[in-house]
Amino acid sequence: MSSPLIELRHITFEYPDRRVLNDLSLKLHAEDRVALIGPNGAGKTTLLQLIVGLKRPSSGQIRVFDAERRTERDFHPVRARVGLLFQDSDDQLFCPTVLEDVAFGPLNLGRSAAEARQDALDTLEQLGLSGFADRVTHRLSAGEKRMVALATVLAMHPAVLLLDEPTNGLDEATEQRLIDHLAALPQAMIMVSHDRRFLERLSTRALELTDGRLCEATLHRHGHSHYHTHVHLHAPGTPVDHAHTPSELPHGDHDLE
């Protein structure tokens, strides 16, 4: 198997008043679309931020694209190729107009103004946002902001997508459009979401973050609206990867609803 795009080894992370990640390990391969689930406050957002260097672990190793990443300089190329959709769209959108916001990433990658503009227009069109280019960003609705924020990430053509609650604020039709669009993309993904329909449709594997560590989980749909998550525990510090494909363990099932 090819080496992982992202590998976290024995990561511990603490905020001043609490330890959030505790000896956590993870491998993300090119073909993975991981549903990252877990209760509020488990540390899912923190985990995504660590991968792109917005936070630094107190111990452990972060490897992205076959290199260890420790310093701010190490993370610059990571941020160019790993696209993080922030949980809060307002953290992602800071330009006066939609076009400027979506062109910002490509410009930052060194593309010419004309190329960046074309990248932005193409991305908006692909997401069904053609008429949005000249809209004033801060006047968009929450759902419109969500899709534009995603456009800012996709316009950079990242190799990996980290999506933090991508469906927040989306109506049903827009969510369906988002699902269809993401399903057709080739990138490896980690998706944090409480939206089980979304995860069920897109993920190839599921991991649950609890007590600072990841366990393999599987999302099962029962009927039309009920999902059950079967959690499989790992020995502390064991990297969670393809070697640990979930199997039906009779005593490892937890209904998380």
Ligand SMILES: Nc1ncnc2c1ncn2[C@@H]1O[C@H](COP(=O)(O)OP(=O)(O)OP(=O)(O)O)[C@@H](O)[C@H]1O
């Ligand atoms: N800057 C910070 N300073 C101190 N504590 C923080 C900070 N940011 C987050 N936390 C705390 O760390 C814990 C993990 O937060 P995080 O946002 O990573 O969780 P999450 O799993 O994404 O939660 P949710 O599902 O509610 O979005 C929470 O208890 C949160 O209150």
